[in-house]
Amino acid sequence: MSMATPPAISGSTEFPHLFSPLRVRGVELRNRLVFQPHFNGLADVHGMPTADSTAYLEERAWGGAGLLVDGSMATMYEGQMSRKYVAAWDERSVEQNRRTTDAVHSHGASIFAQLNHGGHTSLETPPPVLWAPTQMPEPSSVHTTKAMDATDLRRAVEGFAASARNLANAGYDGVELKIAHDGLLRSFASPFFNRRRDAYGGSFENRMRLPLECVAAVRENMPDEMALGIRICLHEYTPFGYELDYGLRIAEHLEASGLVDYFNCDAGSFSSFWMEIPPAAVAQGFFRPLNQALKAQSDLPVVAFGRIKDAGLAEHMLANAEADLIGMARQLIADPETPRKLLEGRANEVRACIACNDGCLHAVAQEKPIRCVQNPAAGQELLYSERLLVRASDPRSVVVVGGGPAGLKVAEIAARRGHRVSLFERDTHLGGQVKLGSRQPHHEEFAEVVHYLEAAVRRLGVEVWTGSEVDAEGVLDLEPDVVVIATGSQPNLPVSHRQSSTDPDAGAIARERGLAIGPETPGLELPCVYSTDEVLAGVALPGTDVLLVDEQGHWEAAGTAEFLAAAGHRVTVVTTRATIASELEGTNHAMFMQRVGKSQITLRPHTGLRAVEPGRALLVDAVTGEESWLVVDAVVPVSWRRSRDDLYYRLHDLLLESGSPIQLERVGDAAAARLVQTVLLEAHQMATAL
Amino acid sequence: MGLTIAVCIKPVPVTTRLDPHTGRLDRSVAHRMNSVDENAVEAALTLRESVPDSEVVAVSVAPAEFSESLRPALAMGADRAINVSAPELEGADLLGVSAALATALSGIHPDLVVFGAWSSDGYGAMLWAAVGERLGFAVASRAVDFMLEADRLTVTRQIEEGTQVVEVVLPAVLALSGEVNTPRYPSFKDVIAGKRKPIENLTMTECPVTAGTTVLSIDPAPLRTRGIVIQDDGRAHEQLIDFLALRGIV
Ligand SMILES: Cc1cc2nc3c(=O)[nH]c(=O)nc-3n(C[C@H](O)[C@H](O)[C@H](O)COP(=O)(O)OP(=O)(O)OC[C@H]3O[C@@H](n4cnc5c(N)ncnc54)[C@H](O)[C@@H]3O)c2cc1C
Ligand SMILES: Cc1cc2nc3c(=O)[nH]c(=O)nc-3n(C[C@H](O)[C@H](O)[C@H](O)COP(=O)(O)O)c2cc1C
Ligand code: SF4
Numbered sequence: 001m002s003m004a005t006p007p008a009i010s011g012s013t014e015f016p017h018l019f020s021p022l023r024v025r026g027v028e029l030r031n032r033l034v035f036q037p038h039f040n041g042l043a044d045v046h047g048m049p050t051a052d053s054t055a056y057l058e059e060r061a062w063g064g065a066g067l068l069v070d071g072s073m074a075t076m077y078e079g080q081m082s083r084k085y086v087a088a089w090d091e092r093s094v095e096q097n098r099r100t101t102d103a104v105h106s107h108g109a110s111i112f113a114q115l116n117h118g119g120h121t122s123l124e125t126p127p128p129v130l131w132a133p134t135q136m137p138e139p140s141s142v143h144t145t146k147a148m149d150a151t152d153l154r155r156a157v158e159g160f161a162a163s164a165r166n167l168a169n170a171g172y173d174g175v176e177l178k179i180a181h182d183g184l185l186r187s188f189a190s191p192f193f194n195r196r197r198d199a200y201g202g203s204f205e206n207r208m209r210l211p212l213e214c215v216a217a218v219r220e221n222m223p224d225e226m227a228l229g230i231r232i233c234l235h236e237y238t239p240f241g242y243e244l245d246y247g248l249r250i251a252e253h254l255e256a257s258g259l260v261d262y263f264n265c266d267a268g269s270f271s272s273f274w275m276e277i278p279p280a281a282v283a284q285g286f287f288r289p290l291n292q293a294l295k296a297q298s299d300l301p302v303v304a305f306g307r308i309k310d311a312g313l314a315e316h317m318l319a320n321a322e323a324d325l326i327g328m329a330r331q332l333i334a335d336p337e338t339p340r341k342l343l344e345g346r347a348n349e350v351r352a353c354i355a356c357n358d359g360c361l362h363a364v365a366q367e368k369p370i371r372c373v374q375n376p377a378a379g380q381e382l383l384y385s386e387r388l389l390v391r392a393s394d395p396r397s398v399v400v401v402g403g404g405p406a407g408l409k410v411a412e413i414a415a416r417r418g419h420r421v422s423l424f425e426r427d428t429h430l431g432g433q434v435k436l437g438s439r440q441p442h443h444e445e446f447a448e449v450v451h452y453l454e455a456a457v458r459r460l461g462v463e464v465w466t467g468s469e470v471d472a473e474g475v476l477d478l479e480p481d482v483v484v485i486a487t488g489s490q491p492n493l494p495v496s497h498r499q500s501s502t503d504p505d506a507g508a509i510a511r512e513r514g515l516a517i518g519p520e521t522p523g524l525e526l527p528c529v530y531s532t533d534e535v536l537a538g539v540a541l542p543g544t545d546v547l548l549v550d551e552q553g554h555w556e557a558a559g560t561a562e563f564l565a566a567a568g569h570r571v572t573v574v575t576t577r578a579t580i581a582s583e584l585e586g587t588n589h590a591m592f593m594q595r596v597g598k599s600q601i602t603l604r605p606h607t608g609l610r611a612v613e614p615g616r617a618l619l620v621d622a623v624t625g626e627e628s629w630l631v632v633d634a635v636v637p638v639s640w641r642r643s644r645d646d647l648y649y650r651l652h653d654l655l656l657e658s659g660s661p662i663q664l665e666r667v668g669d670a671a672a673a674r675l676v677q678t679v680l681l682e683a684h685q686m687a688t689a690l
Numbered sequence: 691m692g693l694t695i696a697v698c699i700k701p702v703p704v705t706t707r708l709d710p711h712t713g714r715l716d717r718s719v720a721h722r723m724n725s726v727d728e729n730a731v732e733a734a735l736t737l738r739e740s741v742p743d744s745e746v747v748a749v750s751v752a753p754a755e756f757s758e759s760l761r762p763a764l765a766m767g768a769d770r771a772i773n774v775s776a777p778e779l780e781g782a783d784l785l786g787v788s789a790a791l792a793t794a795l796s797g798i799h800p801d802l803v804v805f806g807a808w809s810s811d812g813y814g815a816m817l818w819a820a821v822g823e824r825l826g827f828a829v830a831s832r833a834v835d836f837m838l839e840a841d842r843l844t845v846t847r848q849i850e851e852g853t854q855v856v857e858v859v860l861p862a863v864l865a866l867s868g869e870v871n872t873p874r875y876p877s878f879k880d881v882i883a884g885k886r887k888p889i890e891n892l893t894m895t896e897c898p899v900t901a902g903t904t905v906l907s908i909d910p911a912p913l914r915t916r917g918i919v920i921q922d923d924g925r926a927h928e929q930l931i932d933f934l935a936l937r938g939i940v
Binding site for chain 2: 348455460
């Protein structure tokens with residue numbers, strides 16, 4: 001997907017600072033936007049980069065970023081945090097890495113690589129033994145470590161040296177050493193992890209010895225023009241770790257060596273991993289004071305980091321001299337084209353990262369290839385890059401029923417391909433369940449899923465009809481070529497439940513045909529039972545005590561418990577699983593648990609709901625089978641939702657009867673209730689096949 | 691006999707994007723009905739109810755490819771729609787558009803012409819005055835409330851000091867003040883019905899008045915500090931004079 005002449009992505013009236021070039025040692029960066037380093041899980045299990053790795057980075061170079069930092073990559077086998085960490089020390093990685101740097105350069109961007117020795121920290125498949133300055137596990141981990149001896153220390157330095165040589169051969173413009181939220185070099189620098197009494201510990205200077213030796217080894221093993229940077233953890237945010245003053249001292253010491261060309265800010269630690277890759281509950285721009293402090297002390301270019309996704313904020317930070325470069329990891333995962341759009345006066349077309357961590361971090365933490373909730377192409381650019389969209393040779397008229405994420409995505413992609421699309425939504429506003437979800441505390445940014453899609457379909461001239469509930473006969477009257485049913489899902493409550501009066505029962509046809517089942521717990525039809533949709537739509541619950549049954553495990557359950565607690569209820573959350581909110585991504589789960597600890601929410605794992613009676617619920621211990629009654633004013637059962645598929649079946653039958661050639665599809669929750677990531681991918685796939 | 695109520699619709703671009711290189715408004719984007727025109731349609735539909743056998747005709751002056759922007763008016767309940775285009779109208783100004791609109795309107799012999807309060811992409815807040823003038827109709831502007839009885843329209847107007855009630859005799863132009871009502875959402879059936887109603891595309895072979903000025907670029911709000919750019923193609927002085935003349939400055 002390379003292009004012959006790289007476009008210059010610099011010079012903008014709206015964002016003059018963001019789009020001004022900057023020289024870092026011998027490297028001329030075309031603008032100030034940095035694609036931050038992140039393990040992407042796209043290498044193979046032997047640590048060899050793949051065509052997917054190359055396409056992933058190329059996409060961001062095409063999208064206009066000034067600098068990409070590839071990695072982290074491992075410096076030696078014993079430091080390979082996951083089998084899929086690119087084995088930079090191994091010459092066999094050079095060939096594919098060279099393809100990556102060539103592809104990136106062809107678009108006019110620069111590319112550095114980040115090197116890391118994993119030290120005592122690891123992901124899914126750690127090396128057989130973990131190395132550390134002093135034998136002890138990371139407090140949040142179970143793996144203890146081997147205290148390194150003199151040979152290990154020498155080999156660690158050699159690993160950095162060999163890796164730097166390979167990276168230079170592969171055509172990288174610079175190397176960044178990670179003394180950041182994980183890894184061996186940070187452990188050595190840390191007074192908590194490093195308790196040695198030899199030349200590598202005991203005093204600040206001794207603790208900095210190994211990091212400096214590695215820095216020197218990297219500098220000596222690459223050409224003079226290549227830049228050398230440090231990703232530096234400025235604040236560990238743990239009760240036992242260091243804080244900003246010490247982080248700044250590390251930076252000062254490294255800068256004094258004269259070997260460093262730039263700093264890339266970072267924070268957090270494995271025991272505070274929610275600060276490494278902060279979810280939406282951490283405010284945007286939260287880390288600005290750290291960036292500012294380093295910038296104030298250092299003469300070197302400083303890359304700002306952390307929850308920066310808004311171009312206005314980024315521009316302001318540069319104008320304010322808070323940093324020299326703006327780091328964005330997830331924003332450019334979610335929309336690789338962000339820089340290009342900003343430059344072309346299309347800022348309102350940018351697709352925001354929603355800081356959910358569900359696609360990116362959640363996947364790679366399990367050694368799976370990186371994905372993104374907002375961007376179906378992330379990590380699979382070779383299949384789904386928006387650059388691969390082709391105009392339909394035979395433009396068709398497409399009717400989309402339902403204006404949730406699924407219907408909107410089909411409409412967006414179909415319209416981009418030149419089809420004539422009309423979209424009908426029965427509600428007066430687009431968004432479907434996303435509207436409900438984004439009313440939950442700490443979940444507001446979820447709404448940006450729909451902000452992007454709504455702006456896109458309107459811009460693309462999709463005919464959007466809101467407040468318009470579609471029926472089967474009417475669809476035939478429209479005489480479309482294709483009908484896409486994206487009518488979503490509803491809580492699976494009995495037909496006799498109050499819900500049916502506002503959201504008519506869906507799924508009757510499927511139930512009749514044995515294709516779906518209703519809820520089987522007795523008592524769910526009672527007035528004291530409330531659906532999540534009712535709760536989030538603002539229906540006030542009676543009394544104080546609410547039982548929330550979490551058989552879903554994600555935001556619909558966890559966020560609704562918090563929503564109720566914020567409204568003043570005492571909430572007991574039960575699940576038959578071992579953990580409440582078991583499907584929440586780790587950083588979100590950690591922060592949820594922290595908030596729960598401070599709120600009126602009681603968690604009871606291994607507990608199921610057996611029946612509801614007015615004023616009480618019968619609970620069962622999922623392990624022992626023991627039953628007990630809980631006195632409650634209201635019950636909110638959150639389990640799998642049922643597809644709103646009546647319209648689909650009705651149309652299906654009508655089309656069959658009439659022998660109509662209309663193509664009928666169903667997508668999103670209307671096919672099976674899920675999360676946005678899979679729904680959007682499915683919608684993208686469907687629309688590219690129309 | 692019932693009345694013919696015309697409602698004027700303006701297709702506007704869905705996004706106002708400036709080409710960062712030329713500084714011109716990107717007209718290649720999709721167009722939709724100007725959102726305050728929904729209030730005008732709603733008003734026209736309400737008025738239709740007060741005199742039996744009346745009809746509502748949605749009228750726009752725009753390139754033919756934007757005529758589908760009239761569809762929401764039909765779905766809401768307008769009886770038919772007419773779009774008038776003329777090659778000369780490309781980039782036309784108040785003079786040109788008001789002349790074309792007046793000509794198109796006189797073709798349907800309206801008793802009442804309803805306008806929204808403004809358009810999101812231009813100088814719409816003056817158009818109704820110019821059209822009223824050309825048609826020789828009485829004009830009631832900045833209406834916050836109105837009532838039709840036989841051929842008399844009682845209008846509550848918003849003025850600096852508060853409100854004022856006036857009465858006009860038809861034929862008249864009624865220009866609304868802001869979002870005075872809640873436009874109805876067309877049901878799915880209405881949408882289907884709307885799709886079946888005709889949009890007549892007329893081409894004006896002879897445009898009564900062509901542009902007095904040519905708008906060469908329009909700057910959207912975020913770049914407020916920049917003025918209108920007149921690009922010199924050798925006639926810049928004339929354009930400048932036209933520009934100032936239209937605003938009564940010279
Ligand atoms: C509280 C809550 C929190 C959530 N949080 C997350 C999260 O953090 N991350 C995540 O990935 N997922 C989350 N989800 C799930 C996510 O919202 C769904 O996966 C997604 O919305 C499904 O999209 P959809 O378009 O298929 O269906 P929906 O969002 O249900 O949209 C369907 C639309 O079709 C409309 N419709 C139905 N029938 C008709 C008809 N006959 N005519 C016209 N229109 C019709 C409906 O009004 C609705 O707007 C959450 C869900 C809830 C309820
Ligand atoms: C999936 C994922 C993996 C990451 N891996 C690394 C890494 O290997 N090295 C590193 O320095 N930072 C890593 N990070 C942290 C990012 O560089 C960045 O600091 C963080 O995501 C916060 O910035 P953002 O809000 O712009 O995403 C990772 C982030 C994500 C999302
Ligand atoms: S998965 Fe979520 S957090 Fe990760 S980049 Fe995509 S939108 Fe952002």
